Amino acid sequence: MDRCISLEDDNSPMIGNNPTVGNNPISEGSVFARSKRHMSKKAAKELFQRNQVIEAKVYKFSNVLETFNQHLAEKEKKKDKREEKRIQAWQEMKELEIKRQEHEIRNEEHLIMTTNISHLDPQIKAYYIMRKNEIFAKWSANVSNPNYNFPLPPDE
Template sequence: MASSRGKSFTPEQDEAICRAYLCITEDPIIGNSQPRSQFWQRVLQQYQEKTNDVQRTEASIKARWQNIQKCCNKFRGCLRSIEALNQSGMTHQNEYDMAKQTYYEDTGKYFSGMDGCWAILEHAIKWQDITPSGRKVKTPEPPQIPEGMSFPFSPEASQIPSTYYESLDAETTPSSGGTGSVSSPRKRPGGKKLAKEKKAKSKVQEVENARHINLLETLNKTVSDNQSRRIQLEERRVASLERQTICEERETARKEKETERKDREMEERIMQMDLSVIQDPQMKAYYEHRKAAILAKWANSTSTTYYTDLPDY
């Protein structure tokens, strides 16, 4: 029975495979110290986290990655051959379009479906500086020319066959990082030891930062508490002054009412006096004058209470 072929990968899924592969291979802590089975298992896990596609297996992801590498390696060879011509007036986009045309002429397939993957892998160090055999390529030394001899000519870039730039399609191990031709030398990421040292220094720095932050927070809290206490004391002082003022005002009002009450009682006693029994003319004149003043006062008062309390004469 023929095995059924799975659903084709979409361009977005191809790009997710590239990102997952680079994420695992460029891990500076684990790096190359991982077996093949564990490597592809981690790649599959990364792919599933990025796409939520749980239908794929490790074998399908690995096979698809090898196909992506084959296409991108072929395209890179085409692009390098175009760039080697160094034609005047050519832009990078012109070279890119010409490389895609060369790719189609060589393979009979369009490279358009791999544009996203190429954009991801183009500058990936782990993918660029690996040979098809999984070993880094050493720059070949120039041939030793015997003294007194010279070559009749030097080959131009246009005379170099394009197959010189193409990569071979060979399966690689996870430690090699994939297949591919050699690109210009780039600065590689630090190794495991350097990554661990950076991680340790980062933790020490985090502890120092946390300690400084705690000290700053403690200082800010102390300043804030002192300011709060000063505000509370000031509020209490103001409240005490307000209470004292209220008490003084109440005491003043009470004394005024007491004085008014006493004056009222005295005025009422004077108004109730029988002046006919007073024999002393001066004393009689005094109380007559007082009664007249009291009557005038009551008459000019704005309160009607006095009138209601007047005795009958």
């Protein structure tokens, strides 16, 4: 039965799909049996060769697809690594910016604390005294913090 081909159109029932009519096996004289005939050796050989070619193409395309999927996975890994590096660089840049701002603040505070205010007019003198008191209070509050480093003069 495996080597039989249908002479009917594609929508007609086949012996392989309908092995019985009712509960009785298909008889030799039935319509279904007459619509099928054994495949010749040549046709079987051609069918086998076509199947071999198709299987080879399927194998080749599956290899190509697998290679393509591996390439995509590698590309995605590289993209993820680039993104991680970008995020790390951004975080380092932010940390450096914070350190730069802290350094500028320390420089400004040091400048205010070391400015001679004896020759300034009373309003500016009052501003510098107020700022010196704020800076001193800030430094004094932070001295109790074990992670605090007392501000050193800026590097010149």
